[in-house]
Structures are given as structure tokens and as C-alpha cells.
Amino acid sequence: MASQSFLDRHHFLLRRLHSLTGIVPIGVFLIAHLTTNSSLLWGKAGLRGTGDHYSFGKDGVTLLEGGVAYFQKEVTWINEQVPHLLLIELTLWLSIAFHAVLGVIYARTGRANTSRYEYQSNWRYRLQRLSGYLGILFIFYHVATLRWGWTFLVPGGTAWSHDFAASTLAAAIRGSETGFTAAGFAVALLYFLGVTLLVFHFANGLWTAAITWGLTISQRAQERWGYACFALGAGLMVMGWASLLGAVMIDPAKARAVEQSIQEGKVGESLAGQADR
């Protein structure tokens, strides 16, 4: 049929690519992203003594200082060591755009009926679509402000810097360098909603993808995989909330002091490295 649209002619391929992109690369990136960001809270445990040459408070390294230092180390590693970073980013952005555009087209073919059929699975169906709609708005805000530098959308106008990762993140989410502002509170709330919805979207999408591709066929297999996805989603949810909690608890000024010392320490390290050689 010549009159068939592009979407109809490649229906199966597009549907499967939509499912695939949600897992690879988007879902895989989400796991890595939340692991890195939650280190704001657990990073102290991961420092493994390398905090020695940062100038921390006299009472030793606090939880958040450790987190700031570890997080900065990770961010620096990503920005300086990961190869083809821009290519990875472009792949991610294109995948997200593809998944979002097709997702909206597909979501519009359905008509939610949870008021009549109030089953949990039906609510998950509805929430999957709602979290997609709201999630893409959040991702756009998140990437535009913290990656593309659209500072006019950030209360307080903080621009995120990968050399001062935790302090600029905290200031952008709190609305100012010094403390919470009303607009900052709204941003923090947006992050809470966005992260929560997107983690649900990923975990539930992973569950339905196994049905779509035909991995889980029996009722029992679908249940088993459901619990596995729930566990993964719960883990990611904790990491997502931990990331946000870290960002709102960190004092930007104190974080900046830690980061400053890392910047200085790094220079010393590289000099020492050259002398050893």
C-alpha cells in the first residue's frame, strides 16, 4: 500500500526500537547516573584514603565532605577519562528524543479507563504514560539547565561546572549559594517528582518490555520478573532520592572549599607524577 505512512511501513521496527532505546542506552545510563549522583551521600565510604590530601575540617572528613570529594572525583573522571563523551551524550539525547516522540504518539492511541477497571496493572499502564509525559519535561529542564547552561531557567542563575560539581549543583537546586529560596524549593520538588516518575517509568517499562519481546511468557515468569523489576526500581529510587537529599543538604560554600582543595591538590599530584617518572 503506497498510501501507508512512514510509521505504518516500519511499524514493527519502530515499536521495537522504542522498547530497546528505553533500556539501552537510556535505562543503562539512568543506572550509572543515579549511582554516581547518589555518591554525594555514600561517597565518603568510597574514598579509600585518597581524601588525605584534601583540606577537610579539623575533625576529619564529614559525611558530606567525603561525598563532595568522591562525587567530584567521579565527575572529573567522566569528563576527562571517558572517551568519546560528546558522542555518548549525542547518542543519549537522540535516543531520549526518539523514545519520547514515539512514546507520545503511541500513548495517544490509548484511552485510560482506570475509573472503571481499577486494577493495579491498569494503573501501572496509566502511570507509565503519565510518567512519560512529565518525565520528558523534567529531563528537558534538567539537561537544558545543568548541561546546556540555560541559566535563565535556574533560580539564582547558577551555572553548573564540572570542576565544582557538588557546589554548583547544590546552588542550582536550592535556588541560591546561601540557602533555600522559594523558587529553589520548587526546583527541588520538581527533581523529586521527576526522578520518582522516571525511575518508575524505567522499572515498569523493563517489566513490560519482557512481555513485548516475549522473554516472560507464563504468568509465573511475568510475576518473577515483576519482583525483579520492583527490586531494581526500589534500589534506583533509593539512589535517586539519596542524590537529591545530598544536593539539598550540601552547603555550597563548604562544598566549594573541598572542591577548591581538590583543584589545587590535582596540580600537586600531576607534578609529583611527573617527578616519579
Place this chain on the structure above:
Amino acid sequence: MLNFSPSEGSAAAAAARRASAKPGRTIRVSVKRCEGPGQDSRWETFSVKVDRGANVISVLQQIAANPVTVEGKRTTPVVWDSGCLEEVCGACTMVINGKVRQSCSCLMDEYAPGEGDEITLEPMTKFPVVRDLWVDRSRLFHNLARVKAWVPIDGTYYLGAGPREKPQQQEVRYKLSECMSCGCCLEACPQFNLEENPADWNTAFIGAHAISQARLFNEHETGKALRDERLEVLMGPGGVSDCGNAQNCVKVCPKHIPLTESIASVGRAVTLHGLTRWFKA
């Protein structure tokens, strides 16, 4: 907390309601009326005296014998469709108290056990209304034809005995073969919506019943001959990929057919078929 159960409701609670029903009580029956295709609908309420064992059909028969609303207004008898009256033909499917089911097996003792209890009757919303509670389910049968839901044995000469069927396969297929094409799975599905124009039927979502029947005949030793043709249709627009996994179908299916397993099974079949085709052609 997580609920993956393919069924809903409690049989014990339903039995308790049936046991509590008072014979000779009067119930209220609200019916969504419609004079014909494309016309506006309106609600009418009737008062009906019911005895033990009354079902929706017997209530509708009483209304037909005396079509007077609770306001005392004389009206036309309510039109409905029915056939077997034992929940195996699917013709009397309608929306009762907001949920789809067969009206012949819907007992008033369970749905309206007390004096003055009310039930609501509506036609299915995913098919065009012919009149009152009677809908035109042509699209349902059209979709079965789309996936060639049959065994191809027509011919001009004797084909001999068919291939042997394994008992294990028969067991799986038996459950799938209980489908009576009633339309409950379609009515409850958020991805299957009313399409008045038959030209759209080949690209709109085909529905759980047709996907399950395609599986039934794909797993039949002779029916297999049309396997690729069925899968091609199910890979296309409106095919199995359009399922949104709300899984309402399996919960409302009166025959408890594992529709979501059929959808996943066909999902696996089209995954493999698609990959094979991509590397072959």
C-alpha cells in the same frame, strides 16, 4: 503490594451476597437507552420485582412485558442481544455496574441482593450501538479473519489424516479454544477503542482475542501452515506491538483464558520471525 493476579474479585464474597438475597424484593434497573446508530442516548430507570435466581435477561423480559419507568412514563421495550443463555455464545455481553460481562450469567441475587438495590445496564462502548443494549460486533469477527483464525483444510480432494497432536499441546490449546468471541477483553482494553469506519479496522489495535486465537492456530499442527501470514499481520499496524500491557483483558475474560500469556507468546514469535526475516531477505 505488587499485584500480578490474572483474576479479580472474591468468589466467597459473591457467594455470601447470593446467600443474603431476599426473594420477592424490588430492585431498580437503570438502562442506557439509544434509539439507533448515531443517536443520542438517555437513561431510564425501571422498578422490577425479582425472585431467587433472576438474572439480567429475566429482568429485561419483565421490563419488556411492562415497559413503564419509575416516573410512570410508558416507554418502548429495551432491546438486547442474546443467544445461548449459558455463557458460551458471548452475544449478551454488556456493561453491568460499570464493568463488562455476560448478562445471562449475571445473577440479581449477587448484584442486587437487597430491597431497592440498583443495577446499571449499558451497551459495550467499543462497538457501534444498534439499539439500546445491542451492539454490532462485526469488527471483532473481522479481526479474527485478519489473523486467519482457522485451520486451512478446504480443498477439492481428500487430504488424509492430519499430523499427530501432542497431548501437552492439546492441553494448552484447549484453554485457548474456549474463547467465545464475546468482546469482554476488547471492552476493558484501553488500547482497543471504538472505530466506526471499517476502513480503520486494519490499522487499529486488533485486540487480545485475535492475538490469542492466532496463537491457538499457530500451535495447531495443520493450522501452522498459515503461521507466517498470521505473524506478518500481527507485526503490522494494530498488531501485537500495540498492546499496552494494562492486562485488563485477562481479568475480565469470563473463560479465564490466559490472554496475557498469549500476547507474550505471540510477542516472542514475532521477535524471532522479525529477526529471521531481517537477516534472510
